[in-house]
Amino acid sequence: MSHKTLWDISPVVAPDSPIFPGDEPYALRWTARLSPQCPVNLSAVTLSPHVGAHADAPLHYADDAPSAAEVALDPYLGPCRVIHAIDCGPLIRIEHLAHAEANLPPRVLVRCNRQADTVWNPDFTAYAPETVEWLAARGVRLIGLDTPSVDPASSKTLDSHQRLLRLDLRVLENLVLDEVPEGDYELIALPLKLAGACASPVRAVLRAL
Template sequence: MNKRLWDISPLVAEDAPIFPGDEPYALRWTARLSPDCPVNLSAITMSPHVGAHADAPLHYADGVASAAEVDLQAYLGPCRVIHAIGCGPLIRIEDLQHAASAPLPERVLVRCCARADTVWNPDFTAYAPETVEWLAAHGVKLIGLDTPSVDPASSKSLASHQQLLRLNLRVLENLVLDEVPEGDYELIALPLKLAGACASPVRAVLREL
C-alpha cells in the first residue's frame, strides 16, 4: 500500500509572504506554444527564502557552506512533529518537553500556528536560542517550523541562527503544518544544488512511517 504523504510546502506565488526587502517570486514567459514554437518556456526570479526553504550556513556567516555544499543527510529521514500552537513569541524548552519522553529523532519540526500565515506577519513565533541548544543536546540535526525564521523579524543578532552555526544544525523555515498531527514521520525536503546560494527552496513532504 502507498504510504500517506503530507505536503508541507506553501504555494510559491507572486503574493507569497516575504521578508521586507526580499525579492518576490515572478514568472515570465520566454517562449509560448505556436506554429513556430513547440514548447512553453518560462523564467523565474525570486529570493531563495520564498516559500519552504533550507537556509545554508552561508546565510548567516561567511566562508561556510552554500546551498550546493550542505550535506543532504539532515534533510531526509525520521522526523518528529511537535505542536506548540500559541506558545508566544518564542518556542521555549518547556513547549517541547511533552514530546520528548521518547528519544527524539534527528529531525524536529515545530508547529506554532493554528494556520500558517498567508500574508506577511512580523510578529511570528521563532526559536529561543536555548531551545536550539537543548534540541542539539538531544541528538537533533535539523529543526524546522511553520514561520519565516528561527529568529524574530526584529532581531539583529540572529542568536538562534548563530546557534545553528555553532552546533552544525540545518534548518527548514516557512513550512505548512496545518493538517499534520503531532507524531513521527519520514521527512523529505532536499535543497537544490544552487552554487553560491545562501538558501534553497525545498518541496518539503512528510511520509507516514
C-alpha cells in the first residue's frame, strides 16, 4: 500500500518561538527524571495556546463564545486549498486569491511568506476583512495563513477576527507553508479539548489527495 505524501505545516514550539509581546512563552521543566528511584522522565509545560501553529477559539475575540474544547472538529479536517500570495503586502486582498477561486473547498490556507519568520516581526501579512467575507461567500468554513494573526499586529478592532465571529468561520495561524506547492490537499489540524481556553495548539499537516 502506498503512503500519501505528508507535509508538516507546524513550526517547532520552543522557548524562542516568536510570540506577540506580552504572550506567555513556551517553557518546559522536569518534575521527575530517570534514576534508580524513578522509572520515568516527566515534564511539565507552560505556554500561551497561541504559540506555534494554533486554532483560535471564538472565545479569543468574544465573551460567552465557544472555547477550544467546545468547537466542532469538522472544519479542521478535510479538503483544503493552499493559495500562494507571496509578498502580497500588509493585507491578503481578494485579487491575490482570485486566480484560485474555482471550486474552492471548505478550507483555504494562504502562503504569504517565502520563509516563515523565526523571530517576532510585527510587520506580518494579515487578511483584509473583505477577503474573509469573500471566502465565506464561496462556502469556505476555515481560513489559515503562515503569519501570527489574521489581523495586523497593531489592530485594536480586530476586524478580520470579528468577521470570523459573525460568519462562524474557524482559523489557523502561525502555519509553515514554505515547502507547500499551491494546490489541493487534505488538512488535518485538530485543536485539543482544552476547557475554557481561548485557543489550542495544533499539529497541522497536509496530506496529498
